[in-house]
Amino acid sequence: ETGVTQTPRHLVMGMTNKKSLKCEQHLGHNAMYWYKQSAKKPLELMFVYNFKEQTENNSVPSRFSPECPNSSHLFLHLHTLQPEDSALYLCASSQDSASSSYTFGSGTRLTVV
């Protein structure tokens, strides 16, 4: 498999649930990102990981918790979300911390009920 793979593609969760989003890249990249895409809004950067180390947390609420066990995998753990957190969550990767040329995954469409 090549590229950036995200699972699940769709997720519906209650406000008291705990779930995780998974992202895996097979490109040999060393930087990975989580972005949130809501209707009528620009993509919002959430987290940046360079060589497994978190280098950016863009004032994201603590109900979103990222994890990067290695350069190929990135997780976003979700708990006690709010309905306004419903959005498309996109994972991306780039070669390294000097590269802004991203490859995006297909995204997880999250609905919080």
Added chain:
Amino acid sequence: QKEVEQNSGPLSVPEGAIASLNCTYSDRGSQSFFWYRQYSGKSPELIMSIYSNGDKEDGRFTAQLNKASQYVSLLIRDSQPSDSATYLCAVNIEGGGNKLTFGTGTQLKVEL
């Protein structure tokens, strides 16, 4: 003030025409500029990058950058219905490392 600004559209052009998509940015020190295409329900796909003033051509696509005017554009020649999508402008803000700041995107509709 928005950091990266695009007209949301929709921009409608007839098949075969030139589509012109525009983007302005606020950070004068920005160094890298990207255009992504996003089909409805799909993820963004990188189609062009440009780093220096002037034009950069790739097939039917031409990116134009004018740093003095803080303006970047994307021209699509011989527009096809398959070009109908939302086009996202993204900028690497000075001092932002490898972070990209995106505009809201312009929806392009190519009509038969």
